[in-house]
Amino acid sequence: MTHRKLFTSSIAAVGIAIVAIGAKGQPDSAAVQYTDFGSTKTPVGPAFRAEVQPPSSARIKEFRIPITHETIEIADGVTYEGWTFGGTVPGPTIRVREGDLVRIKLVNESPMPHSIDFHSARIPWDVAYRSIMPGEELSFEFTARDPGVYLVHCGTPPVTLHIMQGMYLAIIVDPKEGWGTEVDKEFVIVQSEFYAQPNDAGRPLQADFVSAMDKRAKYVVFNGKAFQYKANPLQVDLGDRVRLFVVAAGPSFRSDFHIVGAIFDRVYPDGNPLNVLEGVQTYTVPAGGGAVFETVFEEGASGVGLYPFVTHAFADAEKGAVGLIQVRSPVVTASEDPTTQ
């Protein structure tokens, strides 16, 4: 098994800055990490980027989150008039550590009222989660006291509509003492469903609120697009321990999360390591909830091959909530190959 500890220094994308606020030589923990999701759009092609990087050690993390209305692709060749945090569905994954101070600046760049609700925050709803009008901004902060993986969503009425339009993302709060295992790959999977109906000729599909109230989804998807990881499997190497952060955004469906051909050696309901389950085949993530899943792909036990991940509520899987994990043999270079030495 080749565990390669994930590095913590990979926060380098455009729009992310770590600014030291103390004296020269002060440790990173005295810094502020600023991320503008207006300029760090999560790549969505050929598939929404599911890989997540570890959090930085900055103890104050600031996020500017623009709300925009966008045309999104919810299945191959199927476009939809969506509403977003940060220009994509789902919105960008936010990752912090337990104890961090999280500062949010929400900017409404859309033509209608919206809001943001962090399930990871203990904060008055009427203060932080109130709706803001087009052109308005809202700033608030909270301490990430509770480790886990959580849903973040727009809470403006009707909430069903705002969620089904695409207004959700995942926030990961890493435990202060870590997860207890070293992993090789980490992925975020946000399940949600779309209720779509035709629009005027030549225009993207639009919301079908009647179907949403009847829970008759057109598509059920992982990370915003039906079957995208079937066409573009998540890549892992033989021997990898893999951690998946799974969130069910709904608006109304749960995720009965399962990997065909693997067993989770650990599941942390809500992503809190105090809640540990061992030897799990399928675990239900409720709408509005999250869980952390870990499994190992090793020779003789989930070795080289393809592994579908699904919601095992199969009527939902048939509508798009199916992806693949591809396990490969790591490429051995000549200098690493003992037979050539």
Ligand SMILES: [Cu+2]
């Ligand atoms: Cu909204």
